[in-house]
Amino acid sequence: MSSLIHLVRKDLLLLQRYIWLLCIYAVVFSGFVQSDSSPLYGMLPGMVLILALNADMRLPSQQFLVNLPVRRSFLVLSKYVSAFALMLVAFAFCMLLNAGADLVHGQAVTIHPVQLLSILLTQILFMAIYIPLYYWLGLNGAQYLNVAMIIVVMIGSQLATDLLSREDTLRLSEAMTAHPAIAGLLGVCVAALAVVISFGVSNNIFARRDL
Amino acid sequence: MDILLSHSSGEPIYLQIVSQIRDAILQGKLAPGTALPSIRQLAKELQISVITTKRAYNELEQEGLIDSVVGKGSFVSGGNQEFIREQRLRALESKLREVLEEAKSLPMSTDELIEWMKLLNHEEGGF
Amino acid sequence: MNALEVKGLGKNYGNFALRNLSFSVPQGYITGLIGPNGAGKSTVIKTIMGMVLLEKGRISVLGQPVTGSEGSYKQYIGYISDENIYYEYLTMEQMKRIVAPFYERWDEALFTQYMELFELPKRKKIKDCSKGMKMKFAIALALAHHPTLLIMDEPTAGLDPVFRRELLDLLAEYILDENNTILFSTHLTTDLDRVADYVTFLNRGELVFSDSKDEVLEHYVIVKGSGELLDADVRRELVGVRETAVGFEALAKDRVKAQALFGDNVLLERPTLEEIMYFTAKGGKVTHV
Numbered sequence: 001m002s003s004l005i006h007l008v009r010k011d012l013l014l015l016q017r018y019i020w021l022l023c024i025y026a027v028v029f030s031g032f033v034q035s036d037s038s039p040l041y042g043m044l045p046g047m048v049l050i051l052a053l054n055a056d057m058r059l060p061s062q063q064f065l066v067n068l069p070v071r072r073s074f075l076v077l078s079k080y081v082s083a084f085a086l087m088l089v090a091f092a093f094c095m096l097l098n099a100g101a102d103l104v105h106g107q108a109v110t111i112h113p114v115q116l117l118s119i120l121l122t123q124i125l126f127m128a129i130y131i132p133l134y135y136w137l138g139l140n141g142a143q144y145l146n147v148a149m150i151i152v153v154m155i156g157s158q159l160a161t162d163l164l165s166r167e168d169t170l171r172l173s174e175a176m177t178a179h180p181a182i183a184g185l186l187g188v189c190v191a192a193l194a195v196v197i198s199f200g201v202s203n204n205i206f207a208r209r210d211l
Numbered sequence: 212m213d214i215l216l217s218h219s220s221g222e223p224i225y226l227q228i229v230s231q232i233r234d235a236i237l238q239g240k241l242a243p244g245t246a247l248p249s250i251r252q253l254a255k256e257l258q259i260s261v262i263t264t265k266r267a268y269n270e271l272e273q274e275g276l277i278d279s280v281v282g283k284g285s286f287v288s289g290g291n292q293e294f295i296r297e298q299r300l301r302a303l304e305s306k307l308r309e310v311l312e313e314a315k316s317l318p319m320s321t322d323e324l325i326e327w328m329k330l331l332n333h334e335e336g337g338f
Numbered sequence: 339m340n341a342l343e344v345k346g347l348g349k350n351y352g353n354f355a356l357r358n359l360s361f362s363v364p365q366g367y368i369t370g371l372i373g374p375n376g377a378g379k380s381t382v383i384k385t386i387m388g389m390v391l392l393e394k395g396r397i398s399v400l401g402q403p404v405t406g407s408e409g410s411y412k413q414y415i416g417y418i419s420d421e422n423i424y425y426e427y428l429t430m431e432q433m434k435r436i437v438a439p440f441y442e443r444w445d446e447a448l449f450t451q452y453m454e455l456f457e458l459p460k461r462k463k464i465k466d467c468s469k470g471m472k473m474k475f476a477i478a479l480a481l482a483h484h485p486t487l488l489i490m491d492e493p494t495a496g497l498d499p500v501f502r503r504e505l506l507d508l509l510a511e512y513i514l515d516e517n518n519t520i521l522f523s524t525h526l527t528t529d530l531d532r533v534a535d536y537v538t539f540l541n542r543g544e545l546v547f548s549d550s551k552d553e554v555l556e557h558y559v560i561v562k563g564s565g566e567l568l569d570a571d572v573r574r575e576l577v578g579v580r581e582t583a584v585g586f587e588a589l590a591k592d593r594v595k596a597q598a599l600f601g602d603n604v605l606l607e608r609p610t611l612e613e614i615m616y617f618t619a620k621g622g623k624v625t626h627v
Contacts, residue, residue, distance in 0.1 A: 002439075003440060006436075006439045006440055009436075009439070010436045013428075013432065013435070013436060014425065014428075017427065055425075060419075060421060060422060060423040060424075061423070061425060063389055063419065063423045064423040064424060064425075066387070066388055066389050067387050067388075067389070067412065067417050067419075067423070068409070068412065068437075068440050069409050069410055069411070069412035069413040069440055069441065070409045070412075070440065071407050071408065071409045072388070072406070072407055072409070073407060074409070207406060207407065208391065209391075210384075210389070210390045210391055211384070211389040211390070218531075218532070221607075221608055223552075223556075225552070251513065251514045251516065252514065254510060254513075254533075255507075255510035255511060255513075255514060258503075258506055258507070258510065258532050258533060259532055259533065260367075260368065260532070260533055260534055260535045260551060260552075261366070261367055261368070261513065261535050262367065262535040262536075262550055262551070262552060263535075263552060266552065
């Protein structure tokens, strides 16, 4: 168990060099600069996820990890834990930033719990798809994957925003707002299931890889 | 005690160690009871393998020149002066036999040989 | 007692395969894993370290079986890769901070001692280090957790002779403790001619021999003679032959037999490991001692 903590700690240390880039990026896309702050929620956690995984993308790094006195499955698990933790942090950071922007602009702080929860769950689903693909495509493929994923993240968050403002989805979100507990629980269950299946797939792929 | 190894002479390394330690003992440079470096220490100093060093020590032990005590190391064998003298005499004998062989094939008589020996000894300032 | 045992190791890559490799690495000694490039040395080491998956056969390290999923046996292994596997953009100090917590027996004082001995600046980024410095750093990291088995994959390739000699000193220092064991792969056998106790020789994915070095060097013999001596019967006794206009040079695997066969007609010489490797690879035949 302690080795899991050390692995997550390692991911955090590796991400340190991007911290300024992420901050600048967050501010640029936040409510301070943009009129619509929702793209930030879509992009920042996604970027953090991609950066966290790619820190170990090179073959020598994979070899380094496997040479540590740790089970292979822990290496995979640690990626999920790191990615999840970092996404949560990034998400919270986005919320703080946007709340700050609202205050600066003299507006009341607006938080849409349904919207935020659905974005978060989408992020988790995104993670559940991204990590197995990352392991499956291996080292060279992951570079193309990243380009594709950044586009998905950018277009996806745009699409999600559009979708949420359309009439029929509005009705869906009204239904969700009407039964927030049930909708939330359902969403969390789906996301959790997706992550479990995703881990199983990733672990299976990585357990069979020669490095 | 110095041990100087040649890696290009063709003579096996362990034999070089054996003969140099043996000489040092027989010539009295290493007194009985003197501790020899441990096998691993000597291997390290000479940058040679542990097995080679071990083999040299085993050989010396079989010749009765050193004693190995488990956990304590190896020591120059004490109290066996008679044996060591015998060893040296035997070594001398085999060299004399060689000289005799060579003399026979030249040919040179034994008297001539002895005369020559005396002459050589005189040149070296012997008695 | 063996620090490492490999039994019936097999791995198929299509164009290259390890076939039924069995050998052991005795505890307390230095074992050299030799062979030309592409013989399978790295694959064997990577399999021991769990980087390459075990397809066929069994491996045990210090009595513990190596399986694909298990990792705890690596607590006792100091592994030194032939290439830098550490994060290039980190400083050596940052890298150490990542590695250290994984090892139960991490010795910070010892690590600092090695860093000072090797004159490595802690704050230097790994990507700015020379190849020799990277190797020294890897050695410091590997030794600082008190491994009982040190596995080095081509540690001397690309390093200058000065450091190679220093490395031999370090190995000798480490092996002063008879609980410690070293497995050292190399194609530069001059390093091993001196210090190795045992030699395991791989060629084209197969084991040629695994024996004590002295034994090997006394068994094999270099034969030099006139080309007229080479007939079919004679060739059968030779592992590999280099023929020139002025004679031949060959390796025979049995000194006594060679002496009986050739008598005084040839020059018999004690081989070096390099010569054994050269002629065996040239002959392409796999023979067993």
